[in-house]
Amino acid sequence: MASALPLLLLWVFAPTVVPEVFGPEDGTGNSASWATCVLLPAPSVPCGGGLGVGVGHPTPVLLMAPLFSHPEDLKALQVSIPRHPALDAVLAGAITIPCLITYLGPQPTAGTAGRRAVLGTPRVKWTFISEGREVEILVARGDRVKVSEDYRLRASLPIFHQRYTNASLLLTELRPNDSGIYRCDVQHGIEDGHDILNVKVKGVVFHYREGSMRYAYTFAEALEACARIGARIATPEQLYAAYLGGYEQCDAGWIADQTVRYPIHTPREACYGDMNGFPGVRNYGVVDPEDMYDVYCYAEDLPGEIFLETAPDKFTLEEAAARCRALGAELASTGQLYAAWSAGLDACSPGWLADGSVRYPIVTPREQRCGGALPGVKTIFLFRNQTGFPDAQSRYDAYCFRGITCMVPILHANTS
Amino acid sequence: MKSLLFLVLISVCWAEPHPDNSSLEHERIIHIQAENGPRLLVVAEQAKIFSHRGGNVTLPCKFYHEHTSTAGSGTHKIRVKWTKLTSDYLKEVDVFVAMGHHRKSYGNYHGRVFLRESSENDASLIITNIILEDYGRYKCEVIEGLEDDTAVVALNLEGVVFPYSPRLGRYNLNFHEAQRACLDQDSVIASFDQLYDAWRSGLDWCNAGWLSDGSVQYPITKPREPCGGKNTVPGVRNYGFWDKDKSRYDVFCFTSNFNGRFYYLIHPTKLTYDEAVQACLRDGAQIAKVGQIFAAWKLLGYDRCDAGWLADGSVRYPISRPRKRCSPNEAAVRFVGFPDKKHKLYGVYCFRAYN
Numbered sequence: 001m002a003s004a005l006p007l008l009l010l011w012v013f014a015p016t017v018v019p020e021v022f023g024p025e026d027g028t029g030n031s032a033s034w035a036t037c038v039l040l041p042a043p044s045v046p047c048g049g050g051l052g053v054g055v056g057h058p059t060p061v062l063l064m065a066p067l068f069s070h071p072e073d074l075k076a077l078q079v080s081i082p083r084h085p086a087l088d089a090v091l092a093g094a095i096t097i098p099c100l101i102t103y104l105g106p107q108p109t110a111g112t113a114g115r116r117a118v119l120g121t122p123r124v125k126w127t128f129i130s131e132g133r134e135v136e137i138l139v140a141r142g143d144r145v146k147v148s149e150d151y152r153l154r155a156s157l158p159i160f161h162q163r164y165t166n167a168s169l170l171l172t173e174l175r176p177n178d179s180g181i182y183r184c185d186v187q188h189g190i191e192d193g194h195d196i197l198n199v200k201v202k203g204v205v206f207h208y209r210e211g212s213m214r215y216a217y218t219f220a221e222a223l224e225a226c227a228r229i230g231a232r233i234a235t236p237e238q239l240y241a242a243y244l245g246g247y248e249q250c251d252a253g254w255i256a257d258q259t260v261r262y263p264i265h266t267p268r269e270a271c272y273g274d275m276n277g278f279p280g281v282r283n284y285g286v287v288d289p290e291d292m293y294d295v296y297c298y299a300e301d302l303p304g305e306i307f308l309e310t311a312p313d314k315f316t317l318e319e320a321a322a323r324c325r326a327l328g329a330e331l332a333s334t335g336q337l338y339a340a341w342s343a344g345l346d347a348c349s350p351g352w353l354a355d356g357s358v359r360y361p362i363v364t365p366r367e368q369r370c371g372g373a374l375p376g377v378k379t380i381f382l383f384r385n386q387t388g389f390p391d392a393q394s395r396y397d398a399y400c401f402r403g404i405t406c407m408v409p410i411l412h413a414n415t416s
Numbered sequence: 417m418k419s420l421l422f423l424v425l426i427s428v429c430w431a432e433p434h435p436d437n438s439s440l441e442h443e444r445i446i447h448i449q450a451e452n453g454p455r456l457l458v459v460a461e462q463a464k465i466f467s468h469r470g471g472n473v474t475l476p477c478k479f480y481h482e483h484t485s486t487a488g489s490g491t492h493k494i495r496v497k498w499t500k501l502t503s504d505y506l507k508e509v510d511v512f513v514a515m516g517h518h519r520k521s522y523g524n525y526h527g528r529v530f531l532r533e534s535s536e537n538d539a540s541l542i543i544t545n546i547i548l549e550d551y552g553r554y555k556c557e558v559i560e561g562l563e564d565d566t567a568v569v570a571l572n573l574e575g576v577v578f579p580y581s582p583r584l585g586r587y588n589l590n591f592h593e594a595q596r597a598c599l600d601q602d603s604v605i606a607s608f609d610q611l612y613d614a615w616r617s618g619l620d621w622c623n624a625g626w627l628s629d630g631s632v633q634y635p636i637t638k639p640r641e642p643c644g645g646k647n648t649v650p651g652v653r654n655y656g657f658w659d660k661d662k663s664r665y666d667v668f669c670f671t672s673n674f675n676g677r678f679y680y681l682i683h684p685t686k687l688t689y690d691e692a693v694q695a696c697l698r699d700g701a702q703i704a705k706v707g708q709i710f711a712a713w714k715l716l717g718y719d720r721c722d723a724g725w726l727a728d729g730s731v732r733y734p735i736s737r738p739r740k741r742c743s744p745n746e747a748a749v750r751f752v753g754f755p756d757k758k759h760k761l762y763g764v765y766c767f768r769a770y771n
Contacts, residue, residue, distance in 0.1 A: 123559065129506075139562045146448040146562045161445050181506070187495065187559060190518045196506060 077122075078102040079167075079186045079193035089179075090300060091203035092237035094172040096158065099124070099184035099195065101165045122188040124160060124167040129196075130180030137169070137182075173237070174201050176245030203300040204342040205234045205242035206377065207249045207262075208334065211356055211389035214251070215292045222254035222295035229355055231297035231335030232256075236281075238298050239263060243281050252284060253294040260284040260293050299335040299342070304403040306332050306340040308347050313395060320352035320398035330354065332401035337361060341377050350380050351397035357389045358396050448562055455482035458539070458558045458565035468574040469672035471546045474532055475569045477539040477556035495559040496531065496539040500552050501568070503629040508555065512541060524549065548573065548604040548672060575672035576714035577606045577614035579621045579634075580706060583729050583754040586623060591660035594626040594667035601728065602707035603671035604628075608652075610670045611635055615652050624655050625666040631657050632665050671707035676769040678704055678712040680720045683764070689757035692725035692764035701768035703727045708767045709734055713749050723752045724763040730754050731762050 273282025341361035382388030
């Protein structure tokens with residue numbers, strides 16, 4: 001801890017030097033320098049900076065895949081998914097996964113229509129691999145494209161039909177279960193090649209309720225509640241994307257467009273809403289902003305790290321906050337815990353959060369213990385009807401949050 | 417005929433402007449409806465094919481059109497590609513590709529693989545002069561236009577699995593050295609399926625060894641205390657996946673039929689290791705490898721109650737008819753050890769390859 005401080009002081013002065021050294025030499029124009037962040041006092045990690053710099057790693061050259069594995073089997077066709085810049089895939093958003101085709105022989109022309117042209121064009125197939133299953137997204141060849149039923153209207157090749165060397169895939173309305181491996185497979189005559197990319201869709205929609213009771217927020221208070229816990233109110237698109245990813249919650253909550261909705265897959269009494277026996281997102285429509293409901297919040301990035309603190313006797317809410325402060329951190333917000341859970345945090349220990357709630361993140365369910373058979377952020381309620389935060393004097397662990405500071409290490413300026 | 421095909425093609429397609437782009441350029445994109453389009457089916461009549469080293473084999477693969485009206489391949493050339501699957505299913509090894517009159521084979525398959533083409537829809541692959549490394553699962557992929565489908569065929573080899581540790585002693589090989597050790601004994605590192613089959617036919621070995629997928633396991637048919645517990649069920653005990661560089665274990669090797677003659681050299685005196693090597697050379701052969709003694713014993717029933725040097729400096733003898741003083745209770749390749757190479761106490765097993 002003590003040794004980290006002088007190092008940090010050194011680095012603070014670095015950014016003024018670097019932009020001159022790392023000009024936009026890669027020609028993309030918007031990437032002024034390579035940023036690395038320091039997590040105090042942990043080792044440095046890559047980060048998307050708030051300084052307007054490009055996201056990435058300090059050594060872009062190493063990210064290129066080796067071109068040839070066997071010199072004797074030299075491929076006349078090279079397919080590559082560039083790793084840089086990193087893709088930003090967020091819930092309900094869109095991504096373009098680049099896939100570039102390089103010919104080592106003479107390049108065929110995109111040319112005119114007709115049978116010869118079709119035979120002379122590459123065939124592209126995109127597949128998605130998740131949990132050991134590979135499914136087809138689309139296949140295209142020449143001016144013909146076949147999109148699989150599950151991807152109708154949300155997968156396309158925006159450039160391919162103008163430039164046959166660019167098979168980039170545009171995928172819109174991203175859902176949580178779009179996280180996985182994407183494979184771009186190109187075949188041209190006897191030649192073929194492929195590349196893969198792992199994509200993680202960030203962002204999580206969660207139901208939030210006031211500590212005291214159900215349905216306690218006006219629309220204005222709902223907006224405020226999400227902001228207070230380090231999140232923002234969910235949009236209709238985000239809630240729908242979460243629903244498609246399996247989200248189920250039988251509580252009406254405010255949505256950013258002043259509507260009130262909730263996501264249901266298994267219709268049942270008291271959860272029919274406006275859709276009776278059909279699964280779907282129930283929608284009360286735009287309602288009076290003074291009406292009272294819960295709220296659906298959305299959290300995405302975790303600009304730091306969350307860690308669990310424990311002690312033999314655990315902590316009261318006040319002690320928990322003090323413990324986090326003593327470690328140069330603060331009690332984590334509920335939004336931060338959801339974001340950390342969505343990024344893979346798993347802990348079977350209920351802990352205090354800044355809003356006075358007690359929760360714990362479960363990624364890998366352990367059946368009876370740890371909140372049942374489903375993954376999720378589990379909440380300790382005071383009452384059986386899922387209301388009420390625990391008494392501030394009751395004793396739990398603590399989830400602390402420590403922010404991240406972004407800066408460019410002086411090391412990189414020196415080595416270039 | 418051609419115009420008829422064209423009409424059929426049009427009827428299964430419909431054109432519409434690209435939903436995300438209004439540019440005129442894009443209006444020529446033709447969207448094919450997946451559910452109504454022609455469908456290609458690829459079928460392997462047998463999922464598993466047996467052969468042995470040196471053998472020839474046909475991996476079956478045929479393709480069919482579900483809507484026969486668009487069959488006949490008038491519009492597109494059929495492309496057939498064979499790849500070999502690995503334990504990492506994202507990595508496949510290229511084997512062979514054919515399209516129109518073009519043919520291409522890859523790596524050590526070069527010159528050994530052909531399409532059978534017994535009929536118009538036959539994509540079966542013939543592999544000749546099979547080598548140990550050919551063992552594994554093969555994928556037959558057929559592409560026609562936008563359509564494609566695949567089938568997988570497993571190529572199994574008859575042979576024998578044997579545990580191996582080098583002169584250095586037990587648990588001395590990292591994964592890469594284990595692979596090398598098997599190659600040096602005329603064998604390859606065994607797969608889990610091969611070890612499992614060997615266990616089913618009675619292999620019991622209480623030292624853990626590497627397998628080709630990077631896992632470390634050992635086969636137990638007679639449960640006992642030091643081998644996973646006395647009151648456990650028989651099984652292939654699995655240590656799981658270990659660091660391929662740092663972890664050290666024995667290895668399970670696999671070998672199959674050889675093309676040559678394995679024999680005990682009739683020699684007037686016992687030999688040191690160096691004399692043994694020379695004696696085989698003088699006989700127009702080479703000192704035999706561990707894989708060869710196991711193959712001869714298992715596949716040819718070779719039986720000889722004379723301890724003999726082998727190429728790795730070990731001394732062993734193969735017993736297929738158990739008897740007193742040789743191997744009283746079981747058919748086995750008996751292991752004497754890695755004696756001092758100067759000891760003039762043993763005979764030698766030689767191997768002469770046929771050309």
